[in-house]
Amino acid sequence: MSFARDLREQFVKPSVPNPKIDETISVPQDGASSAIALGINSIGMVEVIITDISDMIKSGQRYSLDGYILCLSRIISHNTAWECITRAYKIMGETVPKKYQQLFDKEITDSSLQKTMSVS
Numbered sequence: 001m002s003f004a005r006d007l008r009e010q011f012v013k014p015s016v017p018n019p020k021i022d023e024t025i026s027v028p029q030d031g032a033s034s035a036i037a038l039g040i041n042s043i044g045m046v047e048v049i050i051t052d053i054s055d056m057i058k059s060g061q062r063y064s065l066d067g068y069i070l071c072l073s074r075i076i077s078h079n080t081a082w083e084c085i086t087r088a089y090k091i092m093g094e095t096v097p098k099k100y101q102q103l104f105d106k107e108i109t110d111s112s113l114q115k116t117m118s119v120s
Helices: 003-011 019-024 034-038 041-058 062-075 079-090 097-103 110-119
Strands: none
Touching: 003 019, 041 079, 062 079, 062 097
C-alpha cells in the first residue's frame, strides 16, 4: 500500500470525497520522494533525527525506537537513515543492534564508523 493511500484511508472520510485533499496527498510529482515532500532531507532534520534516536536510546524507549527506525526506513534513503542511526548510537556509546543492520542491509565496520565520525 502506498504512503498516499495510507494517508487517504486514515484522514479522508470515504463517504465524502474531497478532491482538494486527494490532490494534496497525491504521490509527489517530478520523481520527488516522500522524504523530500516531508522536508526530511534537509540538514536540520538529520540533526533532529539523530537527537530523537539518541533521546530514545537514553530513556530506554526501545519499542518506540523500533517504530521510529522502521518509519525512517520507509521514508528516507537508506544511506541517510543509516548514517543517522550509526551517529546516534556512536554518540550514546552503544553498538547498533543487529536487527537494524539487517533492516538496512548494512554491516558495522571500522571504516563505516570512521566515515560517520568524520561527518559529525
